[in-house]
Amino acid sequence: METTIIQTNIGKNARIATNALFFLCGISFASWASRIPDMKELLQLSDAALGTVLFAMPIGSLTALPIAGVIIHKFGSKRITFLAVLVYFIALPLLGLSTSPVTLAISLFIFGFGSDLLNIAMNVQAVGVEKIQKRSIMSSFHAVFSIGFMLGAALGGVIAKQGISTFHHLVAIGSIDLLIGIASFSYLLQHDHKSDENQPLFAIPDKSLIILGVICFCGMLCEGAMADWSVLYYKQIMDNPNGFATAGFTAFSVLMVVGRIFGDRILQNFGLRKTLLINCLLVFVGMTIAILIGNPVAVVIGFGITGLGLSTIVPLIYSEAGHSKTMAAGVALAAISTLGIAGFLIGPVMIGYLSEFLSLKIALSSLIFLGLLGAFLTTKISNQ
Structure with a gap:
């Protein structure tokens, strides 16, 4: 006791x-x-x-x-x-x-x-x-x-x-x-969590970890794209270009915080796979609303839903990687983070090039498909 x-x-x-x-x-x-x-x-x-x-x-x-x-x-x-x-x-x-x-x-x-x-x-x-x-x-x-x-x-x-x-x-x-x-x-944990004392420092990630890494890549790519391009897109479709151009990104940021506050409770009720599936589908729905309807109110609503969807993708995947049974926690998290940061870097650049040759609206439409890809990949991980 x-x-x-x-x-x-x-x-x-x-x-x-x-x-x-x-x-x-x-x-x-x-x-x-x-x-x-x-x-x-x-x-x-x-x-x-x-x-x-x-x-x-x-x-x-x-x-x-x-x-x-x-x-x-x-x-x-x-x-x-x-x-x-x-x-x-x-x-x-x-x-x-x-x-x-x-x-x-x-x-x-x-x-x-x-x-x-x-x-x-x-x-x-x-x-x-x-x-x-x-x-x-x-x-x-x-x-x-x-x-x-x-x-x-x-x-x-x-x-x-x-x-x-x-x-x-x-x-x-x-x-x-x-x-x-x-x-x-002095209050931090002295010893890190290890699933297995014989855990190797270097190992090939298992299938579930690889899939989670790719989902993390997709999620962070979306985050990077939204961080750099959402304000510009909102400004383009506003009736008043001198208005509050950050409204869409503000909705995105606030609902991301809200999603993270309640994310742990949602995970406890639905499990990892279902929660990630909900996340990815919210990204798909949010960006579809923002792109297809395309008026200021719809964009604010759509960006907010997208922020809610992206809110817990990275935290949940980090948690799962940290509890990996095939790799040490720090190594598994570093591997996942590498994919995530790569996505965060590629996102703004990818949107920039697509916008240059097509349009910003078409470029941001790619996030709709990333939401669908993430949803598909969640069906390939073990249910827990």
Whole structure:
């Protein structure tokens, strides 16, 4: 009985600490994103030059992914989360200090590297908390990330309007990150979840994990496309081009948070396969409404439904990968994340090229088919 109480307290404390890390990750990324226009103006970058420089961050992320799985397996996610927070503490001020495209690209590479170390490590911690509490709570962690992201974006806009420099803004965020990291460290789980003590570090993913990875790829591709192109599409079909052009993306973002808040309860009621099927069908329905009806109200409704559909795809797949019986949790999550980030990077580029040669409306129609593809793939995984 006493052991059970101790385990329960450990689980509660670890959940709070892990939530703090998800919040930290969201607010940090959004804080940087809110200052991109200021850095563009400061460095006098063209759109093309800015796009090239910004690509350094995902390169840093992809560089970290194969390393993250190995070092988390060897040293534990608890230590690696704190290492990642230290990288944030260093990288954020460096972003604000950048005086040339080269120094900005180097800083973004470091920031991207730290972001994915933190991403994998904190998700491994989340899997461990799920194991202790014996229920799925991964979606709630990602909801906290989304809340942190929305808060960071809102505060970033306010701070920028007050004339506070990018450097001072990001120094403050980096300092808050470090304080959160220090406060959370002692409450994180000491040992990561392992399904099997003889689990190999390197192994071929099983069929279900591969399918989940492809679904994650489709979901993140949709997220990337919506993040970069939804505002432009909404503006194109508005009667008043000077109106609230972000209404569609706002609906998308808010309903994504709502979906993540209730995602764990839905999973408990329907199981993994049915929940993912619902997610993918919602993406299909939402984008169909937004594209085929094509008036501002329909687009807001459609984008909102799409956000609801995409909300729990990544959290549920991360949770399932973390409980893999064929691969170590950190390695499995790194493999899934690699596919997910690849989709997130490919999405905006794919939409851009299709829009250039066809139209933005036709380009975004591809997300309808991705929703159907995801729904089809969910029928191929084991029901649970």
